[in-house]
Amino acid sequence: MLYRENGQFKTSYRADQQIFPILQDRWAMLALLVVAYVAVPLLASPYLFPAVLIPFLIMALAALGVNILVGYCGQISLGSGAFMAVGAYGAYNFFVRIPGMPLIAAVILGGLCAMLFGILFGLPSLRVKGLYLAVATLAAQFFADWMFLRIKWLTNDSSSGSVSVSALQVFGFSLESDAAKYWFCLTVLVLTALLAKNLVRGAIGREWMAIRDMDVAAAVIGIRPMYAKLTAFAVSSFIVGMAGALWAFVYLGAWEPAAFSVEQSFRLLFMVIIGGLGSITGAFFGAAFIVVLPIFLTNVLPGFTALFGLHIDTAGLDHAQVMVFGALIVWFLVVEPHGLARLWATGKQKLRLWPFPH
Amino acid sequence: MNDRKIIIDVNGIEVIYNHVILVLKGVSLQVPEGGIVALLGGNGAGKTTTLRAISNLLAGQRGAVTKGSIELRGERIENLTPADLVRRGVVQVMEGRHCFAHLTIEENLLTGSYTRTSRSEIATNLEKVYTYFPRLKQRRDSQAAYTSGGEQQMCAIGRALMASPSVVLLDEPSMGLAPQIVEEVFEIVKDLNTRERVTFLLAEQNTGMALRYAGYGYILESGRVVMDGPASELASNEDVKEFYLGVGGSERRSFREVKSYRRRKRWLA
Amino acid sequence: MKIVDDPGVVAAPPATGGRKLGEVILDVRNISLAFGGVKALTDISFDVREHEVRAIIGPNGAGKSSLLNCINGVYQPQEGTITFRGRGFHHMKSRQVAEMGIARTFQNLALFKGMSVLDNIMTGRNLRIRSNLLLQALRIGPAEREETRHREAVERIIDFLEIQPYRKVPVGQLPYGLQKRVDLGRALAMEPQVLLLDEPMAGMNLEEKQDMCRFILDVNDEFGTTVVLIEHDMGVVMDISDRVVVLDYGRKIGDGVPHVVRNDPDVIKAYLGTQH
Amino acid sequence: MGFFLETLLGGLMAGMLYSLVALGFVLIFKASGVFNFAQGAMVLFAALAMARFAEWIPAWTGIQSLLFANVAAFLIAGAIMFVVAWLIESLVLRHLVNQEGATLLMATLGITYFLEGLGQSLFGNSIYKIDIGMPKDPVIAFDKVFEGGVLINQEDLIAALISAALVVVLSLFFQKTSTGRALRAVADDHQAAQSIGIPLARIWVIVWCVAGVVALVAGMIWGSKLGVQFSLATIALRALPVVILGGLTSVPGAIIGGLIIGVGEKLSEVYIGPLVGGGIEIWFAYVLALAFLLVRPQGLFGEKIIDRV
Amino acid sequence: QAKEQFFPLLSYRTGPYAPNGTPWANGKQDYLKMINARDGGINGVKLTWEECETGYATDKGVECYERLKSHPGVALFDPQATGITFALTEKVPADKIPLITLGYGLAVSQDGNAFKWNFPIMGSYWTGADILIQSIAKREGGFDKLKGKKIALVYHDSPFGKEPIPLLQERAKMHGFQLELIPVTAPGVEQKAAWLQVRQQRPDYVLLWGWGVMNSTALKEAQATGYPRDKMYGVWWSGAEPDVKDVGEGAKGYNALALNTSGQQPKVIQDILKYVHDKGQGTGPRDEVGSVLYTRGVIIQMLGVEAVRRAQERFGKGKVMTGEQVRWGLENLALDQKRLDALGFAGVLRPISTSCQDHMGSTWARIETWDGKQWKLSNDWYEADEQIIKPMVKTGAEKYLADKKMQRRAPADCQS
Ligand SMILES: Nc1ncnc2c1ncn2[C@@H]1O[C@H](COP(=O)(O)OP(=O)(O)OP(=O)(O)O)[C@@H](O)[C@H]1O
Ligand SMILES: Nc1ncnc2c1ncn2[C@@H]1O[C@H](COP(=O)(O)OP(=O)(O)OP(=O)(O)O)[C@@H](O)[C@H]1O
Ligand SMILES: [Mg+2]
Ligand SMILES: [Mg+2]
Helix, strand or coil: CCCCCCCCCCCCHHHHCCCCCCHHHHHHHHHHHHHHHHHHHHHCCCCHHHHHHHHHHHHHHHHHHHHHHHHHCCCCCCCHHHHHHHHHHHHHHHHHHCCCCCHHHHHHHHHHHHHHHHHHHHHHHHCCCHHHHHHHHHHHHHHHHHHHHHCHHHHCCCCCCCEECCCCEECCEECCCHHHHHHHHHHHHHHHHHHHHHHHCCHHHHHHHHHHHCHHHHHHCCCCHHHHHHHHHHHHHHHHHHHHHHHHHHHHCEECHHHHCHHHHHHHHHHHHHHCCCCHHHHHHHHHHHHHHHHHHHHHHHHHHHHCCCCCCHHHHHHHHHHHHHHHHHHHHHHCCCCHHHHHHHHHHHHHHCCCCC | CCCCCEEEEEEEEEEEECCCEEEEEEEEEEEECCCEEEEEECCCCCHHHHHHHHHCCCHHHCEEEEEEEEEECCEECCCCCHHHHHHCCEEEECCCCCCCCCCEHHHHHHHHCCCCCCHHHHHHHHHHHHHHCHHHHHCCCCEHHHCCHHHHHHHHHHHHHCCCCCEEEEECCCCCCCHHHHHHHHHHHHHHHHHHCCEEEEECCCHHHHHHHCCEEEEEECCEEEEEEEHHHHHHCHHHHHHHHCCCCCCCCCCCCCCCCCCCCCCCC | CCCCCCCCCCCCCCCCCCCCCCCEEEEEEEEEEEECCEEEEEEEEEEEECCCEEEEECCCCCCHHHHHHHHHCCCCCCEEEEEECCEEECCCCHHHHHHHCEEECCCCCCCCCCCEHHHHHHHCCHHHCCCCHHHHHHCCHHHHHHHHHHHHHHHHHHHHHCCHHHCCCEHHHCCHHHHHHHHHHHHHHCCCCEEEEECCCCCCCHHHHHHHHHHHHHHHHHHCCEEEEECCCHHHHHHHCCEEEEEECCEEEEEECHHHHHCCHHHHHHHHCCCC | CHHHHHHHHHHHHHHHHHHHHHHHHHHHHHHHCCCCCCHHHHHHHHHHHHHHHHHHHHHHHCCCCHHHHHHHHHHHHHHHHHHHHHHHHHHCHHHHCCCCHHHHHHHHHHHHHHHHHHHHHHHCCCCECCCCCCCCCCEEECCCCCCCCEEECHHHHHHHHHHHHHHHHHHHHHHHCHHHHHHHHHHHCHHHHHHCCCCHHHHHHHHHHHHHHHHHHHHHHHHHHHCECHHHHHHHHHHHHHHHHHCCCCHHHHHHHHHHHHHHHHHHHHHHHHHHCCCCHHHHHHHHHHHHHHHCCCCCCCCCCCCCC | CCCEEEEEEEECCCCCCHHHHHHHHHHHHHHHHHHHHHHCCECCEEEEEEEEECCCCHHHHHHHHHHHHCCCCECCECCCCHHHHHHHHHHHHHHCCCEECCCCCCHHHHECCCCCCEECCCCCHHHHHHHHHHHHHHHHCCHHHHCCCEEEEEEECCHHHHCCHHHHHHHHHHHCCEEEEEEECCCCCCCHHHHHHHHHHCCCEEEEECCCHHHHHHHHHHHHHCCCHHHEEECHHHCCHHHHCCCHHHHCCCEEEECCCCCCCCHHHHHHHHHHHCCCCCCCCHHHCCCHHHHHHHHHHHHHHHHHHHHHHHHCCCCCCCHHHHHHHHHCCEECHHHHHHHCCCCCCCCEECCCCECCCCCEEEEEEECCCCEEEEEEEEECCHHHHHHHHHHHHHHHHHHHCCCCCCHHHHHC
């Protein structure tokens, strides 16, 4: 009975409104932050940083943004790749065209570009709903793909449409080392997650969820669907845009529009559904599942099959990896249709009752 | 009720939702062939859950029977699909209507006879439902989603009757129906019961009405059966009178005069 | 309207009929509404006075819910006007209606299923939220205080409706009767002047109905909230309403104080059935 | 003028080919409320099976007849799609009864991955040929009327006819039979359908099987056009605007949507494309579909989206 | 610790480009196997490798790179995809590992003074495009005959497909032909509109800049719209067996650039058959050995091996070379005809010699024509016109350096 809230009385609503009302959770969170900021960089190998941790952090950020739109506001979007692209190219243009533009400012400005783009393509959501909207948001995706291939100005007149950045700095610190990149991404992620959490547990978050769950009733209690949906698009695409900028600047360094293709949009959607719609933690679980699992499988499967004396070639490995991945998605959904975050919550609930079964 | 054959025998079942929420804590009940059994109890007592457990519709709610057994005519039915049960004559009218929104009223009714193959039987059933609920006939061509709450309720009941069932699990049939229709619904129940020997298990909030038509009753509280007995006995029980029929003591009290501090007496828990 | 701190102490309400009714607050004039061929409402007129409990009854499909939907701006009537506190509208927008202080509950439970009880009721306060997006994201100073203030109001409603234990439970998991209460709570949180209730007592047993009546009457007495109520339980309607409108097939067939309406042969024929 | 006609015709026929893929989406959505993302993977899987068996059968049996090989391969591939449908029902859908659309969508994504991996590891990941004797060379019609005539692609013409026939049969099935009605009921409410005795398991196997066969036909035709290899799965992306424009729930909508998208996209690429650098057809198709949705949010023939309180 | 030189092999055997990626990857592996079996490695240093599947996707490619880059004995990376090349170009200077991008990658990276770590050996898209125009001019009977002609570029809508455009525009200006640009959205399965445009414009020639399924689809559409195949010229990534086999007779007459021969006659291929396939250790099927892309894989790997050998000559025979040393080796390749003959590549490709300034080493290519069954090589060799390419490379490289605020390499740097 280590994990229980009994005896923890809240003396004010303020205390009850904390993000982690339960003491153990607060300690766990603190411990997690310490691990993330201190222990992980000490232990991580040169492979883990650039190949696993940084993409995980950036994708978690993007998934967070997508979750606001899809999970909280219920507007299924397949255009997240486009918002990332706009964020990346937007930040790029500010970065290379304005001398001395600091990285952080460029990333935020990229996010703002994505926000405008997001609002524009969010407008149809006022009329179009559900899967129809989902498919319609692909228009944003393909339009962005085309735009960055065709409009030379946006890629600083590079002949092929691919661009690159280097010599990144934050407050005078160079972002050359992997650990520095990691800390930078982690900080952006933690801060954004905090702000996002504040939003979703505040008034605007309730508006989003109300629109998601029952828009007619929401209108009757005075929620403006237009405002709620467009703010969701704005906030979401802002975050996704920042993630896009980080993905381009920090992870890839050089990129072409294909780096933000429709596959990226799909992957982001998987992340939020697998992780758990309408849950900030879900974004982290989802990103871990989608980013880390395939890498993990690729690294582990050969050893695993070797146990049975089977040799597996690259193609076979990739196919096996994809199949296991697909099967795991289905399996997790069967176990818990509301995603990993819900599974986690149920687990915690059981822990709270432990050692009694119910 | 001992003289009759038991058709549904629920034996000490426990139901858990979502792996953690324990809702039924050992419910046992028997439904005799050709009987009308009422399942009473307040909100959240577990009536709906009991019916779902019998008709095997728990899975879709992520619930599961973890203990006990359920038998239909002596056969264990926990592992049958709902469709198997319908083919054995057990149909549930789900709480909250659940009409097929995009289908018209008539199509809704016709899907109800999915397990029936004889065209003439289907036609007779359809006529029967239309005579029971003339309102449905008027609205037969509108999509179910665009009919009123009461019309949908009639549609749900009528749809279940289309399967020519031998056992009907009725979940709150009177909800949202106008008084005279409520009366009619119970008359239909009685009618089917006496004429076609259809067995009914009905979960109802309208206790007075339910006890008037049922032969036997169970009262559920927080997932346990706290009282059972022949309907007439229950109806004359003082507690039942006071808490479910509102005629405690002497006279029916006005809703305006109910004392605000009076709290429910609990039998258990 | 302010929600009182102590719901336990409620003054004995005056008997039916002896109540003093205010001015006409809501006036519905010659409303007609048709869906394709279906005439849901034909030329309906009635008024609602301040502080009264106005019941609407009628057989299934008579157009009761549609009438509320018109007042609410969910449906746009083809003809007629609705006047609220002297301001006439041909049709109203949902948001406008909410801002004017008309709240409602729904027949088919239109709660926000994925949200907790607390959050559901908090949405009712959203009209009053003043802090902007940025403040909310940072949750500093005024935003935090505002949130806490609304939380207090909502907690009073939760206490009032006696649903404290379910605060953090997602409403989708609550039994039907409690969901109805949450629905009422959400409407109350808007601190409305007029409360439209669509079958608030369906699917409840006697005791729960009594509780519900008590809530409605308390609100009505204590804050003078005007209540418009659709209900099929004649006992409830007779006991708590001041005046009753009867609809049948989209037409008004009766209007008056309860015991008069009840004995009207047209009403008996169309709605009550002969047994009553 | 001749060229305009030619573009129009080309668009119409391309549209019919999209419809064939779109049809698979519509079928499953209409019958179970599941937006089946695996449709593209099913097309690929079926086509791979057909191509490889058509290649293997002459080698195994020694019978060198192309017709025999194709027919046998078609049947075997059809049987495989049946097995796939059955497995999907019993391993996935059965456990997800009554879940939300997003969850089901996600499950079909899992299936997509699985099928892509499985298809390629069973049948190989190179490029394979389906040779069903489609005429490849063009014919020129109306060369007396217009200068240069109007070029007609016979292969596309035949394919368009096949998909039209398929659509007619399937729309009749949905509108006229009681199974069709049951399918629509299931799409509306899984639990209610169960409660009145509709056997979800059987229904789903049937529908996925039909969708599998539609995928097979689509795979066969596209495969004969393009060769069978991984990219075939991406055809699904071209079919999506068709699906939403026609309406997710309408079988005839798939055809009309296909025609509109096909024509719109080809005309735009040919006449507007050169002005803005080209390559616009794919987003133009989506924007076109979006424009229609703004007028009719449920697509041209889709069932009205119901939101009532 | 055994002495092992490690070759990370990025490949794509799955996904949309697998039919082309597979033989390529097989050739690369088989060559390494053959060197180990025949020569016991390079001066006693064994060759090891690990394949990593990228699926042609940039992020997977980057992950592969990060996974394999710190493996002991890493020699060089061949990203096998334009997109991955872009991303790795930014990463390799820090890790000090050279990139070899034979016939693809950034055209400007030919300038070794600006791109220290990139080696687009044997050609870039600019040299390829240049040669295609030359051969068309030759067919027409001189550059002056190009005036007023119309040439369409049907290209994969990605950086890969767009790279040749600046050069073609330059040539169009020079010779007065009209250049039509017709993009095809990746992966290129739907090209009806593109070919309708071809039919409308009626260009005299069509240049095909495709990869994977786009090539065969283009040829099929050309057939379906009746565009003469012999007026079509593909880049060397559009001229392999998978691109035409499936089209068969329909592709007859189609021309493509050839960087290398195909077929099993060359001695190196014979050696692979003998030392690898005959031992049952072949990576792919035997009849694929010697196909166009397979042979290209063999060449890439030979260049890698020779770079290591060259580096050993300077830094110590029989030692494992670092990435930096291999880079020097790549920069000082001197594969003259004699050397090529000795290596078993007689007739397969032309001599290559790289330098600090020129990371390409050779810009020669030929035209091959599909006769319905197999590729037929013409005997005319073309060399890209330095006069045109050099200035373009220089300007491009200058812009790159300016953007990056970097300096050209000092002459001293070339010695290290
Ligand atoms: N899907 C579910 N997930 C979690 N808990 C549930 C679920 N369905 C019901 N419950 C819980 O089970 C308990 C019993 O619910 P049930 O619906 O059986 O009650 P009931 O007697 O039918 O009530 P009512 O009269 O309000 O319909 C309630 O406390 C409810 O919160
Ligand atoms: N959106 C709509 N589209 C079409 N018809 C509608 C719509 N809304 C209501 N109707 C029809 O209008 C009539 C009145 O419906 P309404 O819901 O107002 O009835 P009601 O009086 O509330 O009945 P109940 O007591 O059963 O709830 C019904 O016949 C219904 O079918
Ligand atoms: Mg119930
Ligand atoms: Mg109603």
